[in-house]
Amino acid sequence: MNTMMVAFLANTIISGTPLLFATLGEIITERVGNLNLGVEGMMLMGAVSGFYVGLTTQSSLLALIAAMLAGGSGALIYAILTVSFRTNQVVTGLALTIFGTGVSGFMGQSLVGKVTPDAVKAVFKPVVVPILGEIPYIGEIFFQQDIFIYLSYIMVVLVGIYLYKTRLGLNLRAVGENPAAADAASINVSLYKYAHILLGGALCGLGGAYLSLVYVPAWQDNITAGRGWIAVALVIFAAWNPYKALVGSYLFGGLDIIGFRIQGTGFPVSQYIIDMLPYLVTIIVLVVASLKKSKKNAPPKALGVPYFREER
């Protein structure tokens, strides 16, 4: 493997990280039975808030907190509407995306062209992990990254353990599969839904902040450019599993940057055609996922269905 390939793969991790955060967030949300199509909106809200706070306070920690709060507040609107008011989840999620796009355009107008401050950049510069970072290839690709990316690794493991190895995670999956049964087992369905929708939104906000603070790193209008929607598709690709989400995110991260790379090699295909790849692959993934309906990869049974205790 030559150095160019290693550099490409390391960049794949970087471009896959915003997708990974958002996908993890949406997995948690869907596991509790809510299809939130507002990922794009929440990412944008997180991206603009994180960037704004990072720019004004020069604090990376405050920026991250702001991004999580912004994504979380978008999710809160969604949760109030879908959980308490039992609105149609598809339309509510779309409304959230439109709203989030508006918020980011509104707040971001004065930020266009501004660059991430050096103090924040310094915190997110690549750090070599001792020992792990020295492994040939693997170390160079995975462990010479910034701490934001290490945070994403930790999140994958945490979400995995939480979903599959803890009582709370079991309860949360029960709510997503069969809320009436969960309710009968004295699980507070609404509380679980609220908490995990908010958590999911916070993760989407982080994904957005990675884009504006580290990946670009400057503010530009509509900075997510459809990544939130790819995250929604990645959840299906990952079969609602956080570990598979890691693989999927990097795969799509790679597709995202390949057009630009190929442009430089004189490959005789238009950049715009190659730019179609992530979307095309998403469609193929969707179709393949719908073709083989194995029980193991099935969505949570109550996904998208509002829960009415009164109608039990």
Next chain:
Amino acid sequence: MIRMIKRGKMSKRKSVVIRLLAVIFALVIFAILIRVMDLNPLDVYVALVKGAFGSVYRIREVIIKSTALVITSLGIAIAFKMQFWNIGGEGQIFMGAFAASYIALNYPELPKPLLLTLMIIAGMIGGGLWALIPAFFKAQWKTNETIMTLMMNYIALKWVMYLQYGPWKDPMALGFPKIANFSANAILPKVFGIHIGWIFALLLVVLVSVFFNHSKKGYEITVLGESENTALYAGIDIKKTILVAMFISGALCGLTGMIQASALNNTLSIDVSGGLGFTAIITTWLAFLKPFFILIVSILFAALLQGGSFIQTAFGIPQAAAELLQGMILFFVLASEFFIRYKLVMNRHQVANEKKGDN
């Protein structure tokens, strides 16, 4: 304890009032936001109305914008009625515009009526076929149409970009990436100073209304949207219904693309849609998928957009404010639907009485 129970049928007028109240709530919250920006909300709203209806030119602009919104919304409504979440209006508009442009650029010398008719047909087929792809997968394997139609928006956009920057780039444009303008024959005529599309829009409102209420297919779409099982028992060919409905849905969006390309841009460009496919989702929902309401809501939204760009220049409020307001209106209307379907009652005793009353 507060409990919620299902209402019986609510009068139509009452449900319209509740939705209107929701819109007013959104406007009030938005007014507070304007106040926070140290502006007088009343001034801004007055300017918004003036910006939309203050002169003949502005009224024409509103009608032009509503024309595109009405036709797209009608298309979206057909899909939504079936609970097929067609988020792909944007892409269908692009592909309709692409197909119409193909005719316009290749046969510029055809007589005007013939050329325009061919362009309309091509636009509708272009949009319709683009919508037929997700419809086919949905009908065959229940593939998630929301994400698929959305992804196809991006593919359509990249396709138009590819044409604009690549094979269709006008060599006469001195290196500027644009596609050559259409010939005069390929541009829709004007009626009362506004391109003829507005007449199409009005006709389509009537046609789609008749289609929904008085045609077999329209009825089948409604039944399928309400319950797939019912549709199955009623012997409705589900697959065929999905395909036909989505073709019509996409064809209407494609027609919008043709109109935008021909009458407004005079060529194919990445600006032919400008978010119409998404705005139409809101207008469709606010209009409870009913064609006549779509007409009204579309005009109001077009006015909001037109007025929005006016207050941007007048008060320095970002253009995105219009999007923000759209999102808020939709949130409040969604929440209001809860109060149309349910009512809150205070205690158990009352619930028992209400239930008796309902039966």
